[in-house]
Amino acid sequence: MxxxxxxxxxxxxxxxxxxxxxxxxxxxxxxxxxxxxxxxxxxxxxxxxxxxxxxxxxxxxxxxxxxxxxxxxxxxxxxxxxxxxxxxxxxxxxxxxxxxxxxxxxxxxxxxxxxxxxxxxxxxxxxxxxxxxxQIRREMKKLESRLKEFMQDSDEGVAVLRPDGGIEYLSDAGRKLLGVRPGQNPPKNFVEQCLPDSQEELQELLTLALPDAISFPLRYRIARKDGLVRWHHAVCRYIEIENDLKGHLLHFHDITDQVEAEEARRRDQAALEYLARHNAMGEMATAIAHELSQPLAAIRNFLEGSVLRLNHSEALREQAGQIIWGLESAGRQVDHAAAIIKSVREYVVKLEQSEGLIDLNEVLAEVRWFIEMRAAEGRVQLEVQASEEALVVSCEKVLIGQVILNLAFNAIEEMSHFPENQRRVCISLARKDQQALLTVADEGRGIDAGHRERLFDGFFSSKVSGNGIGLALCKNIIARHRGDIWAQPAQVRGTRFCFTLPLVQRHN
Incomplete structure (x- = not known):
């Protein structure tokens, strides 16, 4: 070549x-x-x-x-x-x-x-x-399997979000936290699943490219795929993984139970503060009742003395009839005031917090004064039906009286939304098997079925006025007395609040 x-x-x-x-x-x-x-x-x-x-x-x-x-x-x-x-x-x-x-x-x-x-x-x-x-591939596969196994029961979800809130990546635990069932597609946008009061803060955070891996904590409410509304706590930071993922990394977990527990503590604290004020008012009312009883007795004596003098005065005999009528009317009002003060004094007097055997009819009779006065103020037609037979229960009289007052005041307040001729509230006592049943029925707007289940859990928003102590505390009191309390629709319209207490058989 x-x-x-x-x-x-x-x-x-x-x-x-x-x-x-x-x-x-x-x-x-x-x-x-x-x-x-x-x-x-x-x-x-x-x-x-x-x-x-x-x-x-x-x-x-x-x-x-x-x-x-x-x-x-x-x-x-x-x-x-x-x-x-x-x-x-x-x-x-x-x-x-x-x-x-x-x-x-x-x-x-x-x-x-x-x-x-x-x-x-x-x-x-x-x-x-x-x-x-x-070998590296097998080790990576083994590592991936281990991570999946370790993360299987994790309660923390992981997501990578784009600036518009779109989901770039979502872990299996994250799917569970968002209520996504197996085989179901996850939501396309994470921010849109949040409730309006949480969307603005999260959306603002996603627009920031946070430097130096700074993490920001946040709390938000989100509507899951299955319709449940839950609270989440999350930590968010910006990441850029070369040729892989870019966006905001979100580590989140469910804190609904914690939030509800905090809310329950706040409500219980408010209820305890209210009861403390109520006890203080009770002591003041006892003092006032004691101080007023003497002037009222003196006024009664003066009125009776004036009537006697008029009856024995020849000079005023012709005009005595009208004067005596006025004095006797004033006397009846004094008697009425004395009866009210006596009822107040008997109710708010300081009692030892111990159970005793008492007819539930007597408890209803003692609080009836207050209910009738509140109904009269609201121009509500009140019907009270005591039981024909004694309903003897073991209870703390003051606490059960508080429950009756709260249910009655709530019913009267509900009727204020209706015309006068439609304002009716009925309170009834009856025997139901081996239990005493008290029912407070109004003819108001009623309560949605979904809300009825949450009325007594301490998170339902209901107005508490007067001596009311809140439905959650009512439930605690009734449960402490081995009873049950619930709400149900009335026959025509409105709501029936009921509670039962076990009857005690008296042995002679």
């Missing part, structure tokens, strides 16, 4: 056969040439011989079983089919496990390519050791 001549700089470089042979020998990629027809080995480069541990002369007569893992998926017919498909389609790639001369198994990614040569067609197989990559 003549020596190649120097080519001008703009001419392409020409390589001789020895040049190509030296380049093939220098390739780190392992190459084996097979005959396209017989699939026999024709040649292998030094890299292939070194990896497999055979010399070229040793390698040429070998077949697939001689240099492959002794496994079903690497049998000879599979190898021949792989090479044959390369002759049909020009190229074919497979994962193949070669076996070196020393028995070492080499997991490889092998590409078979059809190459037409002058004398014959050959199949050039290029392969590289991927054992290390496969």
């Amino acid at each position: 003549p020596e190649p001549t120097a080519a001008p700089e703009d001419d392409p470089i020409r390589f001789g056969l020895d040049d190509f042979r030296r380049m093939m020998d220098a390739l780190p990629m392992c190459i084996i040439l097979h005959d396209a027809q017989t699939k026999s080995i024709l040649w292998a480069n030094p890299s292939a011989c070194q990896v497999l541990g055979f010399t070229l002369e040793e390698l040429l007569p070998l077949k697939a079983p001689d240099m492959s893992r002794q496994s079903h998926e690497y049998r000879r017919e599979i190898g021949r089919k792989w090479l044959h498909d390369a002759t049909l389609h020009g190229s074919n790639m497979v994962e193949w496990c070669y076996r070196a001369k020393n028995g070492e198994e080499i997991l490889s990614e092998a590409i078979a390519t059809l190459v037409p040569l002058t004398e014959r067609d050959v199949i050039m197989v290029q392969f590289r050791n991927i054992a290390r990559e496969e």
Whole structure:
């Protein structure tokens, strides 16, 4: 072969056969040439011989079983089919496990390519050791499985959000927290699932590209896919993972129980503060009742003395009739005032907080004064139906009286939304099996079925006025007395509030 001549700089470089042979020998990629027809080995480069541990002369007569893992998926017919498909389609790639001369198994990614040569067609197989990559892949898969297993029962969700609130990524725990059932698509936008009072703060946070991985805590209310409204606490920070994720990373968990417990504590504290004020007012009312009883008694004596003098005065006998009528009317009003003060004094007098046996009719009679006065102020027609038989229960009289007052005052207040001729409230006592049943029925607007279930849980917003102590505390009092309290629709319209207490059988 003549020596190649120097080519001008703009001419392409020409390589001789020895040049190509030296380049093939220098390739780190392992190459084996097979005959396209017989699939026999024709040649292998030094890299292939070194990896497999055979010399070229040793390698040429070998077949697939001689240099492959002794496994079903690497049998000879599979190898021949792989090479044959390369002759049909020009190229074919497979994962193949070669076996070196020393028995070492080499997991490889092998590409078979059809190459037409002058004398014959050959199949050039290029392969590289991927054992290390496969090991890393298995370790990564194992790590991923572990993480999934560890996160399976986690109560913290993870989401990556775009600036518009769209969800770029959502973990399995996050799907559960958003109420997404298996097989159901998650919501497209996280912010839109939040309630209006929470959307503005979260949306504002998502527009910030926070530097230096600064995290911001936040609390929001969100409407789940299943319709439930829950409270979440979250920590948000901005992330940029190269060629992967970019946005705000949100770690969030459900704190609804915690929020409701805090709200319950605030309501209970408010109720206790109210009861403390009520006790103070009770003590003042007792003092006032004591102080007023003496002037009223004196006024009564003066009126009776004046009537006696008028009856014995000849000079005023003609006018005495009208004067005596006025004095007797004033006396009746004094008696009425004295009766009211006596009722106040008996009710608010300080009692030991211990249970005793009492007829529930008597408790209703003691608080009836207050209910009638409130009904008269609201121009509400009041009907009180005591039980014909004694309903003896074991209770703290003052507490049960408070419950009756609260239910009655709420019913009277509800009727203030209606015309005068439609304002009616009925309070009744009756025996129901082995229980005493008290019912307060109004003819008001009624309560939605969904709200009735939450009336007594301490989170329902209801007005508490006068001596009312709140429906949640009413429930606690009745439960403490081994009873039950509930609300149900009235027959025509309105609501019936009922509670029962177990009857006590008296043994003579």
